[in-house]
Amino acid sequence: MLGAAGRMGQTVCAAVEAAPDLELVARFDAGDDFSVVAGSGAHVAVDFTIPAVTEANVHALIDAGIHAVVGTTGWTDESRTRVTEHLAQAGPASQGLGVLIAPNFGLSAVLAMTFAAKAARYFESAEVIELHHPDKVDAPSGTARHTARAIAAARAEAGLAPSPDATESGFEARGADVDGVRVHAVRLRGLVAHEEILFGNVGEQLIIRQDSFDRVSFMPGVLLAVREVVTRPGLTVGLENVLDLT
Ligand SMILES: NC(=O)C1=CN([C@@H]2O[C@H](COP(=O)(O)OP(=O)(O)OC[C@H]3O[C@@H](n4cnc5c(N)ncnc54)[C@H](OP(=O)(O)O)[C@@H]3O)[C@@H](O)[C@H]2O)C=CC1
Ligand SMILES: O=C(O)C1=N[C@H](C(=O)O)C[C@H](O)C1
Numbered sequence: 001m002l003g004a005a006g007r008m009g010q011t012v013c014a015a016v017e018a019a020p021d022l023e024l025v026a027r028f029d030a031g032d033d034f035s036v037v038a039g040s041g042a043h044v045a046v047d048f049t050i051p052a053v054t055e056a057n058v059h060a061l062i063d064a065g066i067h068a069v070v071g072t073t074g075w076t077d078e079s080r081t082r083v084t085e086h087l088a089q090a091g092p093a094s095q096g097l098g099v100l101i102a103p104n105f106g107l108s109a110v111l112a113m114t115f116a117a118k119a120a121r122y123f124e125s126a127e128v129i130e131l132h133h134p135d136k137v138d139a140p141s142g143t144a145r146h147t148a149r150a151i152a153a154a155r156a157e158a159g160l161a162p163s164p165d166a167t168e169s170g171f172e173a174r175g176a177d178v179d180g181v182r183v184h185a186v187r188l189r190g191l192v193a194h195e196e197i198l199f200g201n202v203g204e205q206l207i208i209r210q211d212s213f214d215r216v217s218f219m220p221g222v223l224l225a226v227r228e229v230v231t232r233p234g235l236t237v238g239l240e241n242v243l244d245l246t
Helices: 007-018 051-064 077-089 107-122 142-157 215-229
Strands: 044-047 067-070 098-101 125-132 176-178 181-187 193-201 204-212 234-237
Touching (some): 044 215, 051 067, 051 077, 098 215, 107 142, 107 193, 142 193
Parallel strands (some): 044 067
16 A cells, blocks of 8 residues: 555555455555565555655556556646556566556546536536545645546537636636636535536536545445456556446
């Protein structure tokens, strides 16, 4: 487990230790030598660290011949491409390795994203609001970015015009622009991880909302990914692929 002492890391360690078919063989954190992982005999590593280090961790795991399940945010098209290329060029010890990166392992979040992508083509307006605990270091959330990109792709495929918006000044109040979809981030003590996707037409509105009230909500998805990644060579992005929701 990479990031073992973190909020997600501790929860994953407990879930793995409670799973009869899995064994926790190494806990790795900031300042530790990577030999803790490389020499552990691990088949699969789970990374919940920080955006600044997660890509380097994945490259080190590929070099060590260890499959990777990644929940850490901060991934870009470029960093994902580098992982795909590394997997393709990997030596004999790393042949057939799988890397599964998911912006969200919660079933409610994965379903919300899937439903939003399906709904996107039918509405003139679409915006995303993500709401999180105030200790989160990045904004907007990886989940909200993934959601907005999927909405944008569906809108583009359907030939929709940009969401109407007459705003002339004060654009900073309109949230981040993710591929033309506005994303708003709330940070509030008491929250864990929540997302609302709003769609509007003249005279009607659809709101899709999901709430992770506890980090245990991510664990079935993380454990499913740990079991599945060994059967999926190459890079997989999004748990929706494992759940057959695409
Ligand atoms: N995909 C999903 O379903 C979910 C994704 N996340 C994402 O997971 C990530 C972690 O979230 P969370 O657990 O809340 O964050 P935390 O800050 O609680 O945990 C991060 C952990 O990573 C450790 N760390 C920092 N640098 C390194 C390093 N170089 N090598 C190894 N470990 C390091 C930190 O140690 P230290 O504190 O000593 O620096 C800390 O223990 C975030 O990007 C978050 O957005 C979160 C929840 C669900
Ligand atoms: O930092 C968090 O807590 C979470 N991060 C992920 C994200 O940025 O989407 C997943 C979930 O929202 C919790």
